[in-house]
Amino acid sequence: MNIKSLKTITFVFLLINTIIACSKKEDDTNEQQNSTENRNPLIHIGETTNDRLTANEERFYTNKIPNKELTVTLNGNCNTLDSGILNDEIESLSKGGGGIIRIQKGSYCLRDIVLRSNIHLKIDPDVIIEPDLSGDVRNKNITIFVIGEDFYIENVAITNIDEDNKDKSTWFTANIPEGEYGGVKFIEFGNVKNFKLSGLFLTDNYSKFSNIVLNLPASLKTSEVSTKGIIKNIFMTNMHVGYGVIQMQTGKTILCKNISGEGGITMRVETGAAGTNMVNEKTVDDIVVRNVSIKNGDAAMNFSPHRVDQGRVDVEKVVAINATHAIQVAAGFLDNNKDGVDNLGTFDSKSYIGDITVTGGYGAQIKGKDYKYFSCEKRKELIEKCTNPDDESVTSSSIGVVRDNSSIGGGCDNGSEGGCYEIIIGTITKTNKDFVLEEFYTHPSNEIKGCPKIDKPTEGNCNM
Incomplete structure (x- = not known):
């Protein structure tokens, strides 16, 4: 071998060593960056999964409603005849093959508006809808829009005029006023397929009911549930802590997108009412949630199965500001229904919640069952x-x-508490440290014990 060849081999060898060293240095740097990120006390990396439910709107709703439009003439100013007028127009147009009914500017009090197949209600941004509280409604429950309660319907929509516009100024308005009624639902879905609801700004009055409810129809058949639908571009405020924007007892292949609330729980995937727990048959599956937020409330998302082993829920982009928690994941349990199926209930282990951004602070709605996480001194203040x-x-x-009692790591025990299940929790980012607990997860073991019993003061003697 000549000297020139030897020099060439030596040069190549040194070059390879340099590349390997640089590569290793880069790898070390990446590892160090990842390690540093993992050590950030405000970031929880969580788990990742490639097996996700898709959020393409075409998968959930197809517009099959004829492009035939008419404008309904309502009296407004809470005229009690308006509900009958609108129902007659809906029934007539549906029998004629369907089409679009436009509701123009005005204030209307409505009750028991029954949507029928192939009907799209398009509502102007200057419309205000309230429940019709005429007659004796004391202790009675009121529903403004009824979708598939007594018979199957398909291809229906209630939207603002520009139905995909996220600008709140283009949405129509609803108000739930004070009144001596049992509760008000803005809309309830039952036995319906291929539906859309969008563009609603609602101000509640801490009434007892979530305003968008998906439940079993009057038949109580678990085979007759809401299927293939979109609920999006919704904002509601002044919500009762025990309720919120959406209550999903049933639903299969449903997309909920851009849903915001102030007060209560923005979206409850909580089953157990109206016969859903009589047999262990899924009433919830293939639920996709994108962009859900809560401010000054209890939580953005709640998972709670009653007796039934439910399907998959896939949630991404959760924002919570001054809320008790961002997420609640509750173990299954035997509720008060004595005739319910003898099963505890779970959600599918492929269910996912990720991209959670949380800002802590004062303004959360705290329920009595969560006082146990506060110090004895603070707990006394809350009680009084x-x-x-x-x-x-x-x-x-x-x-x-995340408040969690469903996972084994969270203290769930199938032998005593039961209903244990694991769902995938992705990245969590705290924007500050204004939380009672430093941990990302709130478990039953975080309870502060040994506090003296304090009686709640009588009405009028509480502290402001």
Whole structure:
């Protein structure tokens, strides 16, 4: 071998060593960056999964409603004839093959508006809808829009005029006023397929009911549930701590997108009512949630199965500001229905919640069952405090991010508490440290014990 060849081999060898060293240095740097990120006390990396439910709107709703439009003439100013007028127009147009009914500017009080197949209600942004509280409604429950309660319907929509516009100024408005009624639902879905609801700004009055409810129809058949639908571009405020924007007892292949609430729980995937727990048959599956937020409330998302082993829920982009928690994941349990199926209930282990951003602070609605996470001194203050207008919560500081008693790591025990299941929790980012607990997860073991018993003061003697 000549000297020139030897020099060439030596040069190549040194070059390879340099590349390997640089590569290793880069790897070390990446490892160090990842390690540093993992050590950030405000970031929880969580788990990742490639097996996700897709959020393409085409998968959930197809517009099959004829492009035939008419404008309904309503009286407005809470005229009690308006509900009958609108129902007659809906029935007539549906029998004629369907089409679009436009509701123009005005204030209307409505009740028991029954949507029928192939009907799209398009509502102007200057419309205000309230429940019709005429007659004796004391202790009675009121529903404004009824979708598939007594018979199957398909291809229906209630939207603002520009139905995909996220600008709140283009949405129509609804108000739930004070009144001596049992509760008000803005809309209830039953036995319906291929539906859309969008563009709604609603101001509640801490009434007892979530305003968008998906439940079994009057038949109580678990085979007759809401299927293939979109609920999006919704904002509601002044919500009762025990309720919120959406209550999903049933639903299969449903997309909920851009859903915001102030007060209560923005979206409850909580089953157990109206016969859903009589047999162990899924009433919830293939639920996709994108962009859900809560401010000054209890939580953005709640998972709670009653007796039934439910399907998959896939949630991404959760924002919570001054809420008790961002997420609640509850173990299954045997509820008070004595005739219910003898099963505890779970959600599918492929269910996912990720991209959670949480800002803690004062303004959360705290329920009595969560006082146990506060110090004895703070707990006394909460007990003696005046309740909020919902009569069930007090205003205080955020506790944590994820309240979990469903996982084994969270202290769930199938032998005693039961209903244990694991779902995938992705990245969590705290924007500050204003939380009662430093941990990302709130478990039953975080309870502060040994506090003296304190009696709640009588009405009028509470502290403001």
